[in-house]
Amino acid sequence: MPRGLRETVLTRLRRANQRLTSNREALLEVLARSGTGPLTIPEILAVRPDLAVSSVYRNLVVLEQADVVHRVVAQGGFAHYELVEELTEHHHHVVCSNCGAVEDVPATATIERSVREAARQIARRTGFKTQRHRLDLFGLCQRCA
Ligand SMILES: [Zn+2]
């Protein structure tokens, strides 16, 4: 894990009265290396078959509560895990309602401009000042469409 990332993780875990155990570090490394998007528990176990399923479950709960890991829930309550955006970079997701696949979509300047414009319209109507956003699109992936 890069030093800066490790420091932030340590701070957040300490704040939650938790430690960075070797199993938690292994989990975070798998999530940090995922190139395509958030991973399911079976996908994590495919990378690290040496980890016990029950400990993966327990540690993901701890890491989520410590605000280190974010859970994306797809159709049928199928959970996918990724590092929180403060530890990676801002991006969006597409979530397939048929097969449950969740993929990252880069937040391009054009998309961000459109989202800011949407936020401005909402502010005009409601007075709500948007500070950040999360954009998950639900539908059918290329394979399922
Ligand atoms: Zn699909």
Ligand SMILES: [Zn+2]
């Ligand atoms: Zn965005």
